[in-house]
Amino acid sequence: MATSKTDPKLALAANGAKKSRFYEGLTREQLIQAYRFMYTSRRIDDREILLKRQQKIFFQMSGAGHEAVGVAAGLALKTGYDWFYPYYRDRALCLALGVQPYQMFLQGVGAADDPSSGGRQMPSHWSYPALHIVTQSSPTGSQILQAVGCADGGRYLSHHPSAAQAPTSGSPDYRQFKSVSFQNDEITYVSLGDGTSSEGEFWEAMNTAALGKLPVIFCVEDNGYAISVPVEVQTAGGSISRLVSGFPNFHFEEVDGTDPVASYAAFRRAAKYCRAGHGPAFVHAHVIRPYSHSLSDDERLYRPESERERDAQRDPVTRTQMFLLREGILDDKGINQLEKEVEAELQAAVDRALEALPPAPESVMQHLYSPDMDVTSSVFDTPAIVAESSSDGKKVAPKTMADLITATLRDEMKRDERIVIFGEDVADCSREEYLTHKLVKGKGGVFKLTFGLQCEFGNDRVFNSPLAEAAIVGRATGMATRGLKPVVEIQFFDYIWPAMMQLKDELPTIRWRSNNGFSAPCVIRVAIGGYLTGGAIYHSQCGESIFTHIPGLRVVFPSNALDAAGLLRTAVRCDDPVLFLEHKRLYRESYGRAAYPGPDYMIPFGKAKVVQAGTDLTVISYGAVIPRALQAAQKLEREQGVKVELIDLRSLNPFDWDTIAASIAKTNRALVAYEDTLSWGYGAEIAARIADQLFDQLDAPVRRVAAKDTFVAYQPILEDAILPQPNDLYLAMRDLASY
Ligand SMILES: Cc1ncc(C[n+]2csc(CCOP(=O)(O)OP(=O)(O)O)c2C)c(N)n1
Ligand SMILES: [Mg+2]
Numbered sequence: 001m002a003t004s005k006t007d008p009k010l011a012l013a014a015n016g017a018k019k020s021r022f023y024e025g026l027t028r029e030q031l032i033q034a035y036r037f038m039y040t041s042r043r044i045d046d047r048e049i050l051l052k053r054q055q056k057i058f059f060q061m062s063g064a065g066h067e068a069v070g071v072a073a074g075l076a077l078k079t080g081y082d083w084f085y086p087y088y089r090d091r092a093l094c095l096a097l098g099v100q101p102y103q104m105f106l107q108g109v110g111a112a113d114d115p116s117s118g119g120r121q122m123p124s125h126w127s128y129p130a131l132h133i134v135t136q137s138s139p140t141g142s143q144i145l146q147a148v149g150c151a152d153g154g155r156y157l158s159h160h161p162s163a164a165q166a167p168t169s170g171s172p173d174y175r176q177f178k179s180v181s182f183q184n185d186e187i188t189y190v191s192l193g194d195g196t197s198s199e200g201e202f203w204e205a206m207n208t209a210a211l212g213k214l215p216v217i218f219c220v221e222d223n224g225y226a227i228s229v230p231v232e233v234q235t236a237g238g239s240i241s242r243l244v245s246g247f248p249n250f251h252f253e254e255v256d257g258t259d260p261v262a263s264y265a266a267f268r269r270a271a272k273y274c275r276a277g278h279g280p281a282f283v284h285a286h287v288i289r290p291y292s293h294s295l296s297d298d299e300r301l302y303r304p305e306s307e308r309e310r311d312a313q314r315d316p317v318t319r320t321q322m323f324l325l326r327e328g329i330l331d332d333k334g335i336n337q338l339e340k341e342v343e344a345e346l347q348a349a350v351d352r353a354l355e356a357l358p359p360a361p362e363s364v365m366q367h368l369y370s371p372d373m374d375v376t377s378s379v380f381d382t383p384a385i386v387a388e389s390s391s392d393g394k395k396v397a398p399k400t401m402a403d404l405i406t407a408t409l410r411d412e413m414k415r416d417e418r419i420v421i422f423g424e425d426v427a428d429c430s431r432e433e434y435l436t437h438k439l440v441k442g443k444g445g446v447f448k449l450t451f452g453l454q455c456e457f458g459n460d461r462v463f464n465s466p467l468a469e470a471a472i473v474g475r476a477t478g479m480a481t482r483g484l485k486p487v488v489e490i491q492f493f494d495y496i497w498p499a500m501m502q503l504k505d506e507l508p509t510i511r512w513r514s515n516n517g518f519s520a521p522c523v524i525r526v527a528i529g530g531y532l533t534g535g536a537i538y539h540s541q542c543g544e545s546i547f548t549h550i551p552g553l554r555v556v557f558p559s560n561a562l563d564a565a566g567l568l569r570t571a572v573r574c575d576d577p578v579l580f581l582e583h584k585r586l587y588r589e590s591y592g593r594a595a596y597p598g599p600d601y602m603i604p605f606g607k608a609k610v611v612q613a614g615t616d617l618t619v620i621s622y623g624a625v626i627p628r629a630l631q632a633a634q635k636l637e638r639e640q641g642v643k644v645e646l647i648d649l650r651s652l653n654p655f656d657w658d659t660i661a662a663s664i665a666k667t668n669r670a671l672v673a674y675e676d677t678l679s680w681g682y683g684a685e686i687a688a689r690i691a692d693q694l695f696d697q698l699d700a701p702v703r704r705v706a707a708k709d710t711f712v713a714y715q716p717i718l719e720d721a722i723l724p725q726p727n728d729l730y731l732a733m734r735d736l737a738s739y
Contacts, residue, residue, distance in 0.1 A: 024265035028329045030075060032338070034096075034260050035320050035330075037074070038067035040342050041092035042317050044101055045291070047346055048108055048123065052295050056354060057108035060295040061124040063091030065258070065288035066221050068316035071096045072263030073189060073219060073283075076271050081183055083154070083482075084133045085147040085190040087140075088124040089221060093191075097131050101346055105353030112359040118515035119359040127514045134481060135514035139505050140192070140226075141199035144218070145471055146506065147190035148205045149478020149486075151214040151280075156420065156484060157182035159460060163417035164483070171600060172379055173573035174521050175418065177372040180483035185275040191219040195226020197240045201501070204471040206282075210247045211466065213279035217270050220282070221257060223289035228302040241284040249279035257285025258316035261323075288314050367516040368552050370575035375554060376654055380570045380604040384562065384597030398593035401558070401586050404565040405449050405525075409487065411599040412572045413457050416485060419572065420461050421450055423472055423489030423525075427464040428454040446491055447527055447587055469499040473524060477507045480520035480577070487572060493528035493581070494541045507577050508552030522578075523571045528557075529583040529624055529675060530723050536714035539584075542623075542676035542707075545685070547579050548653040554605055555653040557581040559626035560592025563650050566603030573602070583624045591627040606654035610663070614643035617737045618663040620686055621673040622649040625724060629673050632729035642737045652682060660686070661694060668699040669736050673729055678706035700739035705732045 023031060045062040052060045063070065066089040074096025077084075086093050091104070103115055110119035116127040116135070127135035134150065136143055157164050157180065164180040167173070196202060197220055209216045220240050224231045232238040241254045251273035253266035263285060270281035288311040292299040299308070324330040330338070373379065390396050399407070413419050428442025428451065429435050435442060435455060444451025454462040465472050469490055476486035490496045496503070503524070511519040530540030548555050554576050558564040564582065571578035586592065611630060614637075621629050626648050633644035645663045649655050664670050670690050672683035687702040708722050 023261045025268065026075070026261060026264055031260075031324065031329055034071045034075060035324055036338055036342065037071045037092050037095045038260070038317050038320055039339060040101060040346070041067045041070070041095055043342055043346055044091060044104055047105075047350055049295060051108060051350070057123065058110065059122045060108070061088045061122070062291045062294070063089045063124070064291045065223055065311070065316065066090065067092040068260040068320065069219065069221055069257035069263045069285040069287055072260050073267050076264055076267030077187060077189055079131050082132065082186050083147070083150050083188040084131070085136065085143040085150070085188065086126055086133065087136065087143065087191050087193065087196075089193070090126065090191055091124065094126050094128070094133060097133060099126070099128055099131065099133070100349070102349035102352055105349050106356055109353050109356060110358060111353065111356035113356055115517070117513055118363075120515060121513050125513075127517050129517045135510055135518045137505055137509065137513065139501055140196040141201045142474070142501050142506050144190050144192060144205040145201050145208070145474025145502065146478035146481065147188045148208050148214060148216055149475035150482055151188040151209070151216045151478075152212060152475060153479035153482035153484045154182045154186050154188065155214065156460065156479070157482070158184045160417055170415075171382070171573075172373070173416070174370075174373065174485065174575040175416070177370065177575055178483045178519070182482070185277075186215065187271055187274045188216045189219065190216060191221055193226060194220060194222040194224065194231050194240060195229060195234050198234055200498075201470050201474065204466070204468045205474075206244060206247055207466060207468070208471050208475060209280040210249045213249045213277070215274040215277065216280040217267070217274060218280065218282045220284050221287050222284060223287045225289055225293070227293045227297060228299070241282075244282055247282075251278065251281040252284075253281065254284040255286070257287040258314045258319060260316070260320055287316070290315060367512050369511070370519065370521070371516065373575040375570060375574045375576060375605040376607070377604060380574070380602045382600050382602045384566075384601045386595045386597055396595050398595055399561060400588045400593055401561040401564045401582070402447065402449055402588055404561040404594065404596060405568060405582065406451065407596050408565045408568045409450065409453060410456065412569060413453065413461065415599070416572070418483065418485045419487055420479065420484060421453060421487050421489070422463050422465045424467055424491045425464060426450040426489050427459065427462055428452065430459075430464050432459055445489065447584065449587075450489070469495060469497075470502055473499040473502040473507060476522045476524070477502060477510070477520045480522035481510065481518055485522060485572060487523040487525065490524060490526040492539055493526050493543065494538045496526060503547070503553070503579075504550055508550050512552055519575065520577060521575045523568075523580055524578070525580045525582060527584045528581045529585055530712045530719065531585040531624055533716040533719060534714060535712065535719070537711040540712035540719070542674075544581060544652055544676060545680070545682040548682060552577070553653065554578040554651075555581065556605060556651045557583070557623045558650055559583070559586060559623055559648050560594065562592070562594040562597060563603060563609065563648075565594075565597055566601050567605070567650060569600075570602045570605060574605075581623070585624050589627070603650070605651040606656050607651065608656035608659040609648045609650055610659065611646040611648050612644065614645035614667065616643045616667055617669040617671065617733060618645045618647060618660070618667045619671045619673055619729075619733065620647045620649065620660055622652065623675055625673050625675050625729070628724070628726045629729050631726045632733055635726075635730055636733050636737070640734065640737075642733070644733055655686075657689070660690070664690060664694050665697055668697055669739070670698070671703045671705065671732055671736050673705040673724060673732075675707060675723060677709045678704060679709050681706055700736055703732055703736050705729055
């Protein structure tokens with residue numbers, strides 16, 4: 001671990017002597033170039049502010065005051081080689097990496113040709129695939145874990161270079177559409193503001209990077225404020241450097257971020273440390289915020305003139321100009337000439353951008369999902385090939401859902417070296433020597449679904465993560481952005497919520513918000529559901545509708561072993577992010593066991609299964625309600641001759657409307673049954689669609705059976721009363737059939 005702190009008397013000032021032709025390794029030409037980027041950045045802000053006032057653009061976020069640190073990072077790192085997760089104040093960094101002012105103005109006007117998002121995101125939400133600037137969102141700090149995942153992905157690829165190749169034979173999968181590149185000494189840069197360092201995800205990311213000694217440069221651009229909240233109210237003790245100083249394996253820098261030379265030196269040292277593979281680096285750059293937080297904010301409401309004056313003394317653009325003059329690098333004429341050139345360039349760029357066409361309204365649904373692989377297509381419809389007997393000639397006993405999920409994961413890992421599995425407790429044993437010396441058997445997940453995989457594939461492909469759900473999903477997202485296929489586990493659905501920011505605002509939005517510039521197809525396996533007799537509130541939750549409500553995310557929920565195997569393989573091979581819900585109660589049930597359907601068996605998403613055909617009533621369900629509904633339907637047929645058609649949706653987004661509609665055309669009655677709480681749940685949407693689109697065919701109201709609108713209790717008597725039971729389903733079917 002090393003720490004560098006530059007003298008508060010700036011390097012710009014201290015370096016004043018003309019004797020040195022080099023300034024921390026920067027040539028005079030580079031310094032002029034640095035100033036050009038800084039000045040351009042500031043003038044783009046000024047232009048945008050004007051355009052916003054003229055209502056020609058719709059939002060403005062400035063990078064003012066952050067120009068020096070940004071340019072320094074851009075000069076110290078390599079564009080199109082290293083990876084960048086910049087935040088909204090990194091305009092100067094983006095210019096230094098090669099983004100054109102015209103492209104920035106295209107963002108402002110929301111043009112179809114805006115390369116960042118095609119008019120979908122606000123300005124200063126950078127995304128330039130060729131430059132390795134990864135699509136950014138608006139939640140403060142949600143980029144940090146992804147940056148850690150990106151670095152992790154790069155390192156994995158450098159250890160497994162063959163994983164980067166796309167397969168040339170075999171059935172198609174996402175790899176055909178994901179070109180992967182990596183460098184052995186690449187760095188991932190991520191920046192954030194001082195306020196953002198209060199977010200939990202920041203600390204999860206720091207911990208993960210330190211644990212893995214990952215080559216990430218964290219840059220905190222500390223302008224002393226988070227909108228109106230000053231740093232001493234934000235950060236205990238007022239210094240983020242002090243707070244993070246205990247993290248092992250880090251190189252630390254604290255620097256005047258208004259000084260491009262000192263900042264460059266800090267980044268150079270940080271980059272050297274990271275490229276050498278020693279671990280991550282932390283650059284704490286003190287900057288200023290000369291303009292208000294955004295154009296929607298007026299800082300005079302909370303900052304007195306005297307304080308703003310003090311900041312102005314440190315303005316990086318003015319100071320760098322003075323420095324160039326003082327050092328004799330540029331004279332007045334040279335400065336004037338440079339500024340005139342920049343003004344002319346910006347004028348031309350603005351004029352062009354104002355002419356740019358807006359995106360077409362019909363395009364709004366494009367790029368929610370992969371345009372290359374349709375998960376509902378026949379590519380994913382492959383037959384089961386079941387071995388009738390094992391090698392010793394014995395008949396193969398049907399396997400549980402848990403068995404088939406493990407077998408599917410194993411076969412997919414053999415087939416695709418880009419798959420990595422991590423999560424809480426998923427490894428066999430983190431202390432590998434215990435396994436090597438055969439002191440322990442290994443755990444492989446609290447439900448044992450990943451048992452044996454670490455032993456078979458090694459601990460860089462199957463490993464335990466820290467207990468931090470946001471880190472699991474955020475890191476997976478970053479890895480998937482690089483082209484890996486993380487198949488991660490959330491131990492219990494009840495604990496998915498810390499990852500909600502990543503699951504709602506990040507993972508599913510990446511393709512859409514970058515206008516197909518980036519994608520992050522990965523699989524999140526989650527143990528879900530109740531009927532556990534003793535699971536109680538925090539081991540029994542459902543809540544699938546919260547995720548089916550998110551565009552961009554596929555959601556599947558198998559009810560039996562064969563479907564679990566077929567859908568999981570589709571999830572792994574497809575080009576979209578998938579939430580794969582595994583019902584804990586079904587893991588080892590005798591219902592729905594099956595022989596392993598072979599290493600290529602797939603079921604397309606959006607195809608329901610008719611569990612039992614019938615003519616009198618349609619029951620639409622999924623998950624653990626399926627065996628219960630089947631039991632109820634069989635009883636009703638035995639007792640009253642009512643023939644129920646039971647539909648297992650299997651896949652919730654997309655879902656199979658055609659099968660539902662065809663069934664109701666036949667039965668004219670519909671019951672939607674699900675384990676989650678009744679109100680506002682998944683069944684409400686299905687019921688609403690039936691009422692809306694099949695109204696003419698209905699002979700009875702659309703009914704629902706679901707859990708009571710309360711939590712799942714521990715005492716089995718209470719659990720039975722809360723969750724839908726076979727008898728509840730039986731009564732509802734009977735009533736509806738005779739309506
Ligand atoms: C998760 C989240 N909470 C709140 C906001 C609203 N917000 C946007 S920027 C900001 C302040 C950020 O301050 P800081 O990290 O210091 O960055 P600065 O803007 O000062 O550069 C806030 C509260 C947000 N975008 N995301
Ligand atoms: Mg700030």
